[in-house]
Amino acid sequence: MTSTDNSKSRFFAVGRAFAVLLAALFMFSAPDVASAADADNSIIISVQNQANNNGVSEKKPVAGVKVSVANLAGMAIGEGVTDSSGSTTISVPAKDNYVVTLDVASLPSGVTLVEGTKTVVNIVKDAFTTNQKRVTFFAGSSGESGASLFDRIAQRLVDGVRLGLIIAICSVGLSLIFGTTGLTNFAHGEMVTFGGLIAFWFNVLLGIPLLIAAPVVIALGGVLGLAMNGFIFAKLRKRGIGLISQLVVSVGLSIMLRNMFLYQFGGRTRPLDDFSLQVAKSFGPVSITMRDLSTAIISLIVLVSVAVYLQKSRTGKAIRAVSDNPSLASSTGIDTQKIIRVVWFAGGALAAMGGVFRGLDEQVGFEMGAGLIFLMFAGITLGGLGSAYGALVGGFLVGLLVELASLVVPAELKNAPALLILIIVLVVRPQGILGRKQRVG
């Protein structure tokens, strides 16, 4: 190919990429969703009750609290009352210095501000990193920490199992993609977010019951995986671009997708419609909603099926063969590119499923997957990078450990132990639990 050809094709490729972006903006621009983006400059004030539930601090929104914003001269800018999510948004004219005041008298009875929390918060101009500044007042109701240590551990175990199952589901694809192509895909978290947001779109905006929507969402997640492979990473492999460069491309993709979600969905987290209002049932010392119990059981079934599929089926065996040694697999007549497509599809579908479950568990938001990605990395490293069973085991263990650790670690630092796990694994046993001992350096 002559150099003019080359530059021409490059030009078209760049043009195509922009066209895809523009088309994506166009396509997603349903006005009702777009209006979800928040007002220009605003201060979001939320009041959270760090209730001491079974000895584990959990945030609960406090509604009906009066808050006001004034400028430094004392002139009132706006007032608000927190809604059921415990927050209210007060728009402000510009990024400037403001004073936020909470009306203590409007706090519900039994709720007081956490010791050391001021009722007045000064916001400096530079605190506006985006157009919004979030201010949180922490309240805490006293008492109810009577649960015994055993009960607390039991409850954390149950929550840990649930989180672990979700992480395992999300990270199978990440690990398989790494195994078959060598790519560390930093955009995998966005595939999880995609699942959650599309479920929100179907369920809340279009009003389709989640049970019907979920299979479609999962299939669409698979299609997204195929698209990522087909339009980006397969092309990169073909061009002979190194794995580290591919990794950086996946970082770019992650930034792009995440902001696309933000553009589309706005910065708030929101619940799905179906199954969102359930009361937890108590089973002995632990309580769990039927929704969470069902998602946990479904997750378990899916994970077992994935494992059986990998172990028994022809394609599953081929996937493991490609993971082990791509060139050897391809010389035995396995179509590696096809296997890679299967893996991307399955990975995307599982990630989307994880996103739906996570959305049910917490809420959906544009950063939901980005927040999980490094738990997923910790999981697959613990299990053994590239090993499919490793991802199942490792992801599960990380979820469990993170929840158990929250017995001693404050809720806001809940994810920190995952980093500790990551570091300890890399020092002690870098190949992970199920990885083969080989040079990883």
Next chain:
Amino acid sequence: MDIIKILENTIAAFFGIDAAYFALAAIGLNIQFGYTGLLNFGQSAFMACGAYGLGMTSQYFGVGMWWGILIGLALVIILGLLVGIPTLRLRADYLAIVTIATAEIVRLVVRSVRFKEYFGGSDGINSFSTSFRDLSPFDPAGQYGIRPFKYSGYSLWTMIVGWSLVIIFSALVYMLMKSPWGRVVKAIREDEDAVRSLGKNVYSYKMQSLIIGGVVGMFSGMIFALDRGSVQPDNYSRDVTFYVLTALVLGGVAKVRGSVVGPMMFWGLYVFSDNFLRELTKDEPFSIFGVGIIQKAQVGPVNYMLIGLGLMLLMTFRPQGVFGSKEEMALDGR
């Protein structure tokens, strides 16, 4: 649409304080990523070390601001050892995973209520920069320069200090990379095993490179903190590292001028795109064929989308950026 204003802001952004602190961060990242081949995705954490080093002088230690440099150095070394010891013997992507995780945890820790006493929680730290302000030879209330280069006295002071540091570190890195040390780290990037077989301690060289790059990143965080007069945890989110990386790749990896001009171009482009889109959507949403594409509030995400897309396209089609050479971007992890 006020084109003159957009262009003025764009030109000013090329030389603004944001470009300066990005350039410092990029020089540090260049030592690690460009010359040594270390995928440090936690440069924002090293920047936070600098900013919090300064901030903690008033918040916790109650000592003069200049002690902040020492505190920052100590934090950088601790952080470098923390992420380096487990990962530098392993394949490159482990460092990426651990650094990105660490950066996120560092941000969570500094904004936590639990450690508010040390780091000021989500409010950050505001009062630490008086000794730096007092050194300024300019009148803080005065306006200096001509449009578009018009600055208040204090901004001018931080800019001069910032760009001086950029020049100093550029020169240092240039000399360092011409030295035997530089040749060894570049050889590590090309072929680690070959260097090991020559009897060099690859692990130790990588660690030195990581920490030296982190120290330059620390100064970046300090300049940023001094300019804003405050330390805010959310300014050190993990995405900052990726923006710095984009700027570096744009300029050209493994080239000193790439690491300085790249951030300047990055901020020029960013401010242009930001101002342009804001002007475009000022009165009504920008629409094509009657379909609203970009509303006022969506300008931010669209800009960052473009950054992500830019990073992808650069890595695919021009990994050497503007100044780099393709031979020095032969990165391969496996």
